[in-house]
Amino acid sequence: MDRYRGNSQAIAELVKGHAVHRDVYVDKEIFELEMEQLFPNSWIYIGHESQLKNTGDFITSKIGNQPVLASRHRDGQVYVLHNRCPHKGVKIASEACGNTGKFFRCPYHAWSFKTDGSLLAIPLKKGYEGTGFDTDQAAKGLKRIENVKIYRGLIFVRLAEEGLSFEEFFGDALSTIDNMADRSPEGELEVISQPIRYMHTCNWKMLVENQTDTCHPMVAHESSAGTAVSVWEREKDNFTETPMAVQLYAPFMSPYEFYEGAGIRVWPNGHGHTGVSGSIHQDYEDVDGYQDMMVEAYGKERAAEILGDIRHNTIYFPNIMVKGPVGILRNFIPLGVDKTLVESWVFKLKGAPDKLYERGLMYNRFINAPTSIVGHDDLEMYERAQEGLLSNGNEWVNLRRLWEDDEPEETTEVVNGTSERQMRNQFYAWRKFMVQNMDKAVEAAE
Amino acid sequence: MNRDDLIDFVYDEAAAIDQMRWNDWLALYHKDGRYWMPLEWQQEDPILQPSLMYEDRLLLTVRVERLTGERTFSQKPKSRCHHLMERPRILSMGEDDGVYKLRTSFIYTETRGDLLERFSGWVSHELVEVDGALQIMLKRIDLINFDAPFSNIQLFI
Numbered sequence: 001m002d003r004y005r006g007n008s009q010a011i012a013e014l015v016k017g018h019a020v021h022r023d024v025y026v027d028k029e030i031f032e033l034e035m036e037q038l039f040p041n042s043w044i045y046i047g048h049e050s051q052l053k054n055t056g057d058f059i060t061s062k063i064g065n066q067p068v069l070a071s072r073h074r075d076g077q078v079y080v081l082h083n084r085c086p087h088k089g090v091k092i093a094s095e096a097c098g099n100t101g102k103f104f105r106c107p108y109h110a111w112s113f114k115t116d117g118s119l120l121a122i123p124l125k126k127g128y129e130g131t132g133f134d135t136d137q138a139a140k141g142l143k144r145i146e147n148v149k150i151y152r153g154l155i156f157v158r159l160a161e162e163g164l165s166f167e168e169f170f171g172d173a174l175s176t177i178d179n180m181a182d183r184s185p186e187g188e189l190e191v192i193s194q195p196i197r198y199m200h201t202c203n204w205k206m207l208v209e210n211q212t213d214t215c216h217p218m219v220a221h222e223s224s225a226g227t228a229v230s231v232w233e234r235e236k237d238n239f240t241e242t243p244m245a246v247q248l249y250a251p252f253m254s255p256y257e258f259y260e261g262a263g264i265r266v267w268p269n270g271h272g273h274t275g276v277s278g279s280i281h282q283d284y285e286d287v288d289g290y291q292d293m294m295v296e297a298y299g300k301e302r303a304a305e306i307l308g309d310i311r312h313n314t315i316y317f318p319n320i321m322v323k324g325p326v327g328i329l330r331n332f333i334p335l336g337v338d339k340t341l342v343e344s345w346v347f348k349l350k351g352a353p354d355k356l357y358e359r360g361l362m363y364n365r366f367i368n369a370p371t372s373i374v375g376h377d378d379l380e381m382y383e384r385a386q387e388g389l390l391s392n393g394n395e396w397v398n399l400r401r402l403w404e405d406d407e408p409e410e411t412t413e414v415v416n417g418t419s420e421r422q423m424r425n426q427f428y429a430w431r432k433f434m435v436q437n438m439d440k441a442v443e444a445a446e
Numbered sequence: 447m448n449r450d451d452l453i454d455f456v457y458d459e460a461a462a463i464d465q466m467r468w469n470d471w472l473a474l475y476h477k478d479g480r481y482w483m484p485l486e487w488q489q490e491d492p493i494l495q496p497s498l499m500y501e502d503r504l505l506l507t508v509r510v511e512r513l514t515g516e517r518t519f520s521q522k523p524k525s526r527c528h529h530l531m532e533r534p535r536i537l538s539m540g541e542d543d544g545v546y547k548l549r550t551s552f553i554y555t556e557t558r559g560d561l562l563e564r565f566s567g568w569v570s571h572e573l574v575e576v577d578g579a580l581q582i583m584l585k586r587i588d589l590i591n592f593d594a595p596f597s598n599i600q601l602f603i
Contacts, residue, residue: 193496196485197595223518228508235504245505341595346496354494361496370596371483371498373512379598380520 004029008435015431017407017424018400022389024430025203025397031337033434038318039064040159041433043169045320045331046070048347049153050190052078056099056115060091062333063159068145069093070155071100073116080145080157081117086138096194104142117142152181153189154329160437164269172412173271176314180324182306183356184349185297189327193361195343196369202382204319204334205426207342210378211313211321211330212274212422214259215401217252220381224373225252244285248363251280252374262312262417268410270429272422275312276414281325282310287355297351315422317429327360330368338386344368399423447575452546453534455580456571460529460552463602468510471602475503476574476581481602483587498592498599513600520600525558527601534571545583546573554603565603566590 014021046061058071067083119141147158149166228249263276294303327347346360402419409428462471483498492500538547572584
């Protein structure tokens with residue numbers, strides 16, 4: 001018998017604020033419900049508009065476990081479509097990206113569709129005459145997803161027909177995306193390369209939580225960042241300047257006090273970020289000419305404001321992290337209750353010096369690659385947690401650091417940077433979007 | 447250097463890795479040498495195109511020291527690896543620029559605990575002679591599935 005399906009009470013009880021039940025990480029039914037409820041009810045990132053420059057360009061993605069595609073139609077619009085032939089269900093686009101020309105053509109029976117999804121042609125169409133085909137959903141072509149928002153080029157989609165609007169869902173959290181895009185003198189981001197992909201045998205939420213876990217770097221990354229610091233201390237006399245690599249690694253070893261002071265900001269609906277008043281990205285060397293370009297583009301005051309906002313990691317609930325000052329977006333794509341694909345993208349700031357893109361790419365391979373020593377440290381912890389949670393010795397994961405009895409769940413607030421508040425904030429939102437529409441669906445079925 | 451010296455060097459370098467003689471292995475690198483794993487097909491630029499690795503001796507030293515660190519938990523238990531290599535093809539004897547170039551097809555196996563992962567591809571060596579010995583200016587690893595989502599690769603292909 002299902003323990004959680006249709007039982008919003010049981011799901012709500014998994015989240016106690018200062019603790020969450022281990023089923024959120026290990027239970028297969030909970031994972032299925034995340035795919036059915038949480039992801040469709042939330043606004044999910046599927047790609048960037050710059051990946052769809054020309055008519056006929058497309059990208060594929062998934063929302064929960066549902067395949068979607070986005071394509072640039074000849075009217076200049078981006079359409080997001082269910083990636084499934086209305087005939088037999090065959091995926092229309094199988095590659096991560098490409099150009100389909102004037103239309104999509106299903107490789108199975110040659111049904112074809114315009115790049116806005118509408119049906120173009122079916123071979124031997126007379127076989128459908130008088131059959132009532134025109135009343136089928138199939139006659140409408142690839143089903144279009146209506147709730148699409150392109151914000152500073154980032155494409156977000158909400159599958160559920162009803163729910164929070166994009167603006168209601170993200171609110172002030174959009175300020176990190178704004179800051180990242182504003183770092184381009186032209187105010188625009190661009191994707192010009194593929195992401196680094198890294199497979200994780202753990203639940204997707206462990207990765208999301210780790211992004212605002214400021215009490216782990218100096219511990220878990222002692223092996224990588226700590227070794228980088230000690231090797232550098234020994235070797236630095238052989239160098240005339242501090243390499244970019246050392247600038248990127250060393251701040252990971254910042255002490256607890258640094259993170260405490262840097263702060264965490266939480267927003268409603270599970271969004272939040274580390275590095276409110278300073279972050280591990282604050283001491284990178286200036287890039288020649290960049291400052292002047294920014295002043296030229298925005299004026300002195302505004303340029304200083306943009307470059308002075310050096311946020312660390314921003315969680316856009318449920319499953320992406322944006323690192324504004326480095327221009328990185330990490331997409332934590334759930335594949336199974338204990339399997340997560342991480343795709344880490346680097347944005348190019350249009351009109352900015354190449355050195356910034358070089359730094360973003362370097363950061364990405366240092367931290368987010370299957371060959372990354374920092375990544376090795378983290379994955380080891382996730383895998384151990386995924387196994388350890390099967391213990392019946394304790395069914396709860398503890399999130400009590402700097403917890404307060406009357407902690408508000410839907411608020412904007414800045415707190416001590418070592419708080420587990422943002423993790424709790426994510427789970428408040430998790431509970432909300434897991435059960436949203438669930439009771440309604442149960443009533444309708446009854 | 448004759449052809450056998452070059453071919454032996456490529457095999458010996460892999461042996462140093464398989465036997466985890468890390469300091470011997472690092473010593474094979476020129477002071478400005480690089481270890482490069484591209485992320486794109488026929489990639490040309492290691493700096494402004496994404497790579498899995500593009501590391502100098504400083505960064506390789508960090509990796510090697512990390513592997514034996516007391517608090518390197520992703521190496522408890524330790525990884526081991528194995529290189530199976532086709533005979534290296536010599537692409538250049540460095541007549542023009544003093545850089546010897548070889549390309550070798552490989553199957554690389556890395557194992558840790560109960561897990562075992564296999565990788566296939568080509569390794570390209572660019573070698574120079576310094577004080578009568580060969581050194582690596584560039585070791586480039588092109589995996590056949592460079593764009594697939596791997597789990598950890600902790601040692602060196």
